[in-house]
Amino acid sequence: MSGDGTLLSVRDVTVRFDTDDGAVHAVDRVSFDLKRGEVLAIVGESGCGKSVTTMSLLGLLPPTANVEGEARFNGGADLIGAPEGELRRIRGREISFVFQDPMSSLNPVFTVERQVGEVLRRHLGMSKAQARERTIELLDLVGIPSPERRVDEYPHQLSGGMRQRVMIAMAIACEPKVLIADEPTTALDVTIQAAVLDVLRELRERLGMAIVLITHDLGVVADIADRVVIMYAGQKVEEAPVAELFAHPQHPYTIGLLGAAPRTAGAVLPAGGNGNGAHRPSAPTRKRSRLVEIPGRVPALHAPPDHCPFAERCPRADDRSRSEVPALETVRPGHLVACFHPGEHHDQEVQPA
Amino acid sequence: MSAVDVAAAPPRVRTRSRALRRLRRRPMAVAGLAVASLFVLMALFAPLIAPYDPAATNFSAVLQGPSAAHIMGTDDLGRDVFSRVVFGARASLEAGVLATLLALIVAVPLGLMAGYYRGWWDPVISRVSDVMLAFPFLIVAVGMAAIFGPSLRNVVVALGVAAIPWIVRVTRGEALALREQEFVGAAVANGAGDRTILARHLLPNMAGVLLVQATVWIPQAIIGEAVLSFLGLGVQPPTPSWGSMLSAAQPFISIDAWLALWPGLAIFLATLSFNLLGDGLRDVLDPKTQR
Numbered sequence: 001m002s003g004d005g006t007l008l009s010v011r012d013v014t015v016r017f018d019t020d021d022g023a024v025h026a027v028d029r030v031s032f033d034l035k036r037g038e039v040l041a042i043v044g045e046s047g048c049g050k051s052v053t054t055m056s057l058l059g060l061l062p063p064t065a066n067v068e069g070e071a072r073f074n075g076g077a078d079l080i081g082a083p084e085g086e087l088r089r090i091r092g093r094e095i096s097f098v099f100q101d102p103m104s105s106l107n108p109v110f111t112v113e114r115q116v117g118e119v120l121r122r123h124l125g126m127s128k129a130q131a132r133e134r135t136i137e138l139l140d141l142v143g144i145p146s147p148e149r150r151v152d153e154y155p156h157q158l159s160g161g162m163r164q165r166v167m168i169a170m171a172i173a174c175e176p177k178v179l180i181a182d183e184p185t186t187a188l189d190v191t192i193q194a195a196v197l198d199v200l201r202e203l204r205e206r207l208g209m210a211i212v213l214i215t216h217d218l219g220v221v222a223d224i225a226d227r228v229v230i231m232y233a234g235q236k237v238e239e240a241p242v243a244e245l246f247a248h249p250q251h252p253y254t255i256g257l258l259g260a261a262p263r264t265a266g267a268v269l270p271a272g273g274n275g276n277g278a279h280r281p282s283a284p285t286r287k288r289s290r291l292v293e294i295p296g297r298v299p300a301l302h303a304p305p306d307h308c309p310f311a312e313r314c315p316r317a318d319d320r321s322r323s324e325v326p327a328l329e330t331v332r333p334g335h336l337v338a339c340f341h342p343g344e345h346h347d348q349e350v351q352p353a
Numbered sequence: 354m355s356a357v358d359v360a361a362a363p364p365r366v367r368t369r370s371r372a373l374r375r376l377r378r379r380p381m382a383v384a385g386l387a388v389a390s391l392f393v394l395m396a397l398f399a400p401l402i403a404p405y406d407p408a409a410t411n412f413s414a415v416l417q418g419p420s421a422a423h424i425m426g427t428d429d430l431g432r433d434v435f436s437r438v439v440f441g442a443r444a445s446l447e448a449g450v451l452a453t454l455l456a457l458i459v460a461v462p463l464g465l466m467a468g469y470y471r472g473w474w475d476p477v478i479s480r481v482s483d484v485m486l487a488f489p490f491l492i493v494a495v496g497m498a499a500i501f502g503p504s505l506r507n508v509v510v511a512l513g514v515a516a517i518p519w520i521v522r523v524t525r526g527e528a529l530a531l532r533e534q535e536f537v538g539a540a541v542a543n544g545a546g547d548r549t550i551l552a553r554h555l556l557p558n559m560a561g562v563l564l565v566q567a568t569v570w571i572p573q574a575i576i577g578e579a580v581l582s583f584l585g586l587g588v589q590p591p592t593p594s595w596g597s598m599l600s601a602a603q604p605f606i607s608i609d610a611w612l613a614l615w616p617g618l619a620i621f622l623a624t625l626s627f628n629l630l631g632d633g634l635r636d637v638l639d640p641k642t643q644r
Contacts, residue, residue: 060542092543099542104535109557118553119543170543 006075007210008034008057008095008178013069013080015049015056015234025301026052028234029069034178039204039211041225041242043218043257049234050214054180056080058095059087074177093123096171100183102164106155112139112166113151119173138169141206142199161192165199172203179203180212185220197224218257222246230254233309234301236328240335250331250342252314256294308340316341375637382633388626396442403436408591416609425615428598429605434612437593438619444587444594445623448508448578449571455513456520456570457563463517464524465551469532479525482518490515490577498586505578508587512574523566527559534558561638568631572624579620595620 015027027049034040042050056067057079071079073094079087091097099105107115116138117131126134132151139147142165155163164184171179181200185193201224203209213225221228221242228245230238230253238251249255295313308326311317318340326338376382395402405423411431418426425434467478494511501507531537537554545554581587582596590597595616602612 058542060538088544088546090544091541092545097539097542099535099539101535105539107536107540107554107558109560110553118540118545118549122544122549167539170539 005035006033007036007073008212009070009072010034010053010057011070011072013053013056013067013071015052015061015068016066017064018066019064022302025304026065026234027056028301028304030231030234030236032229032236032239034210034212036177037204037208037210038227039200039213039225041213041215041221041228042231043215043221043228044231045216048231050231051182053231054097054182054212054214058091058097059084060091060097089123092119092171092176093174094176095178095180096174096176098164098167098171098179098181098184101187102160102167103187105167106163108155111152111154112158116166116170116173119170123174134173135169138173139166141172141203142166142169143195144169161188161195164188164192164196168196168199168203172207172209175207176209178210178212180214182214183216184213185217186215193220200224230257233305235305235309235338236336237310237339238335238337239328240332244332244335248332248335248344250335250337250344251310251339252316252341253294253310255344256313260293308338310339376633379633379636381629382636385626385629385631385633388622389630392442392623392626393446395439396446399440399443403433403439405433405436407432407436407440407593409433416605416612418609418611426609426611428601428612434598434615437598438595438615441593441595441598441616441619442623444505444582444592445575445578445620448505448512448587449574449623449627451509452512452516452574452577453567453570455509456516457567459513460517460520461524461556461563464521465528465555467521468525468528469547469551469555475525478521482521485514485518491580494577494581494586495584498581503581503586503589505588505592508578508581511581512577515577516570516574520563520566520570523562524559527562528555531555531558561634565631565635565638568627568634572627572631575624575627576620579616 010033011031012029013027013031014025014029017024017026030049030053032040032042042053044050052061052065055061056065057071059067059079059082061067067080069080073079073090077086079090110118113132113135116135117126117128120126120131120134121128136147136151139150144150144162144165150158150162155166158166164187168181168184171181179200184200185196188196197220200211200213204211211224213220215221225242227241228239229236230245230251232253238245238249238254240248240250245254246258249258305325307323308314308317308321311321314321316339320340324340326340328336328338329342331337331342376386409432411427413431414423414427415429415431416427417423420426423433423435425438428434428437463478463482467475490511493514494508497507497511532550532555537550540550540554578587578594579596579599582594583600585597585600588594588597598616599613599620602609602616605612
C-alpha cells in the first residue's frame with residue numbers, strides 16, 4: 001500500500017508507559033502511511049491512543065514512555081529513537097502540531113508576533129522585521145481579520161477561534177510537509193469549527209500539506225478526510241478511504257461509532273458526537289430513532305491483549321474473539337479490518353437495553 | 354471566558370501599563386512605592402541632601418534635641434543625626450538590593466534547573482537548599498564575620514546566602530508548574546530547545562512571582578543589615594548605618610531618646626514601604642486575580 005508518494009511511513013509503533021501502577025500498553029503495533037497532500041483522519045474514543053501514536057513519532061512523550069517500531073519521514077532515517085537534536089530540526093519545520101486546547105497552548109506573556117516569529121527565526125533564521133512581515137502574512141492566510149493589528153496582541157486579547165488560528169499559523173509558519181492536528185476543533189464552538197476546518201482544507205490545497213487529523217468527531221471526518229484509520233484500545237481496527245468507510249463499515253466498533261453519531265437524511269452531522277455514545281433521549285417514534293450507543297468502555301491496557309480488544313463490548317464476539325487477536329485483513333479494495341466477523345450488517349444486539 | 358475577551362477588546366493596553374494602572378488603585382501600595390522611592394533617592398543623592406558631613410564631629414554640640422540647625426539633633430559625638438540617617442540609607446539599601454540580587458542570580462538558575470530538568474538535579478538542589486535552610490542566617494553571618502572580618506560586603510553575602518534556598522524553592526515550584534503548561538509542550542512540538550523553553554517560556558512567565566520575591570527580600574535584608582550592624586558585624590564606623598546608630602544610641606536612651614528614635618523610624622518606614630509595595634505587586638501580578 002505504500003506508493004512512491006508516501007511522505008510518512010509508520011510501521012508497528014508500540015508505546016508502553018511504565019507507571020507506578022505497572023505498565024500501560026497505550027499503543028499496540030500501529031502502522032499507517034501518509035501520502036503527499038492527503039488528509040488522514042485517526043478516529044477513536046478518548047484514551048484509545050490516537051494522540052499518543054502521533055506524539056510518539058517526534059519524541060514528544062514523557063520519559064516514562066517506551067516507544068518501539070519505525071517511522072520514516074520522506075524516506076529518511078527512522079524518527080523513533082532519533083537523537084533529540086535531529087528531532088528538534090524536524091519538529092515545527094517538517095512536521096508540526098496543532099493541539100486541542102487553544103486557550104492554554106499560547107504563551108500568555110508574549111504577543112502573537114513574538115510567538116509566531118520565534119518559530120520563523122529558529123527554523124528559517126529570519127530577522128525580526130522579516131519574521132514580523134511573514135507573521136502578518138500567515139495570520140492573513142489563516143483568516144484572521146486585520147492581521148497587522150492582531151500581530152501586536154497578547155493571547156488573552158484573542159477569542160478561542162482566533163487563538164486556534166494563531167496556533168495553526170504557528171504550525172504552518174515554516175510550511176511543513178505534515179501537519180498533525182490533534183482534535184483542533186474540539187474546544188471550539190460549531191461555527192468556529194467549520195471556519196478552522198476551512199482553513200485546514202485551504203492549506204492543503206494551497207501548500208499541498210499532508211494533514212493527520214485526530215478526532216472523535218465523525219462529522220469532521222466526513223467533511224475533510226481522504227482516508228480514515230479507526231483505533232480502538234491502542235490498535236488500528238479498521239482503515240479505509242472515507243467514502244468507502246462510511247458506505248461499507250466493516251468493524252462492529254466502526255459501525256457503533258457511526259450509529260452513535262447524529263444523522264439527518266443519511267448525512268453525519270458534525271455535532272458534538274464524541275464517539276463515547278453521544279445519545280439524546282428522544283421519543284422512540286417511527287421517524288426519529290434513538291442514537292445507538294456502544295455499551296461498556298475502553299478497557300484498561302495493563303497487558304498486551306491476548307484476544308480481540310473489542311470482544312467485551314461486541315455483539316458479534318464469539319469464543320475465537322475471546323481467545324485470539326484478529327489480524328488486519330483486506331476485505332475490500334483499500335479497506336483493512338481487524339475482525340473475525342467483519343461485515344456491514346447492523347447488529348440488533350447493539351441496541352441499548 | 355468570552356466576557357474577558359469583550360472587556361479586553363476595545364483599548365489595546367500593554368500589560369505592563371495595565372499592571373501599573375491597577376497598582377494605582379491600591380493606596381497602600383502607592384504609599385509604599387512613594388516612600389520606597391524616597392529612600393532610594395535619599396540613598397542615591399545622599400551628599401546633596403545631607404546638610405553636614407555624617408562623620409564630622411562637633412564636641413560643642415553633643416546630644417542635642419531637634420533644632421533648626423540639626424533637625425534631628427546631634428549624637429554623642431556632635432554629629433548631625435539627619436545627615437547620618439540619610440547616609441545610613443545607603444548601607445541599608447545597598448545591603449537590601451545587593452543581597453536580594455545576589456540571591457536571585459544564584460537561586461533562579463538553580464531553581465529552574467531543578468524544576469525543569471528534574472532528574473538528579475532536583476533532589477540534589479532541593480536537599481542542598483533544605484540543608485541551607487537549617488542554618489539561621491545570623492549564625493552564618495557571625496561565622497563569616499569571624500572568618501573574613503566585619504564589613505558590608507560580608508553582610509551582603511551572608512544575607513544573600515540566607516535568601517537563596519527560599520528563592521530556589523519558589524523558582525523550582527514555578528518551573529514545575531509551568532513546564533506542564535500546554536504552551537511549553539506546544540513550543541517543544543515546534544522545535545524549541547531547552548534553552549528557549551527556559552529563557553523564553555519559563556522565566557518570563559515567572560517574572561511577576563520573582564519581582565514579588567524581590568520586594569519581600571529587600572526589607573528582610575534591610576532588617577538583617579540593621580541587626581548585623583547593631584551587633585557590630587556589619588558596616589564599620591565611621592560609615593553610618595541605621596543598625597549601628599541604634600546600637601550607639603543605646604547608652605543614651607534615658608538622656609536622649611531621640612537618638613534611638615530616628616534610625617528606628619527609618620528602618621521601620623523603609624521595610625514597611627517595601628512590604629506594602631510587595632503586597633500590592635503580588636495582588637496586581639498574581640495571574641489568579643488578573644482580569
